[in-house]
Amino acid sequence: MNDAQPTGEGADKAAEPARGKSRAAGASRINPKSPSDALRPERAPGPPPRSQQARHPIVMIMNFAMTIIVVSVLGAAGLFFFGKMRFEERSHFDQPRTVLIDRGTGLRDIAEILHERGLISSKWIFVAGVEFSRERDNLKAGEYLIPAHASMRDIMNALVSGKGIVYSISIPEGLTSEQIVDKLNADPVLIGTIETVPPEGTLLPDTYRYTRGDSRQGIIDRMEREHDRVVATVWAGRDKDLPVQSPEELVTLASIVEKETGIADERSRVAAVFINRLKQNMRLQSDPTVIYGVYGGAGLPQGAAIKRSDLDAENDYNTYKIAGLPKGPIANPGRASLAAAANPSRTKDLYFVADGTGGHAFAENYQDHRKNVARYRALMADQKAGADAADGDAAPAGTGPGDQEADPTDAAPQPPANGGGAKKPKAGTQQD
Known part of the structure; x- marks a missing residue:
């Protein structure tokens, strides 16, 4: 086969593109750098141009909003942890x-x-x-x-x-309702007023706790509720042979016991004296009832003594004049006296008198009672003589405890057939 080669002008035209390519290749060839040029860093290529989508207004608004949100969240988190730290850190004051x-x-x-x-x-x-x-x-x-x-x-x-500072007020047993109201009114922490004095014998003496802002009437309401609860319990467990017909009569009897003795282990025996007298239809002849009948809820004035006119006063509380229990309670008895009245000792005692040591001497008959009275008066006379000798000046007649004129309740005690009294000297009856 013959390979035909272009000749003449055709050959020159065919060779022209080849020479162009050769010149282009030569032009694009990079000349070798000098050692100093080779050490120089080459310029980095520029950033690519932003796309039309990135420059869209909606995209720009969304990017701005996201930035604000991120900054806000970080700021809120910082404020939260700062506030939490301050909220839980120890304070600077070093005293309660x-x-x-x-x-x-x-x-x-x-x-x-x-x-x-x-x-x-x-x-x-x-x-x-x-x-x-x-x-x-x-x-x-x-x-x-x-x-x-x-x-x-x-x-x-x-x-x-809500666990604030807790205060307490103690109401002694044997106070009248009027005296309890006076005590509550004198408390500087309680607020408000008590509209009316509660009926006698409807409050339970005890220690009551309260906080600042509690009212005096609120304490009264609590005392009434506690009284009702305790009386109901005691009445349910009473001796069934009691000569009392209602819880109210039980409270009346307990109030007399409360005023007659403040010694815990004597209450049930004192209650037995009055129970025995009620069963035998004897007058109670209790000095505290005489005091209440004359002076009411205010009590016997400080330093005063029971007078013969008080014993002769005609009222519904003078148990020297009336038979049975007085018209109502003469004070507010506590739990112990209520329990003693509901379950008295099983004795035959009909009398008691102070023994000079803070307690009482009990007797089943009038003769033994008179001996106890004589023994007490002799003790008081000895104490009075010793005091007079120490002072160098005799006390006025009729002012010593147990003195016959100052304490006419013991001046002429009567035998049981005539309603003889369960009496004690004035020094032991006054508990106001």
């Missing part, structure tokens, strides 16, 4: 302090009070902490003792618990 939160005080006002008392460093952090803890509606009014270095969280927890 009290704070009073009145009923109806709102969260912001509570924060203001705490801040003014120096208990919290920031009222806004306290408000935010309470709100975040969802305890706004659980904060309770009261007077609180805040321990030293308590944190804001500790203070919040104290207000939520």
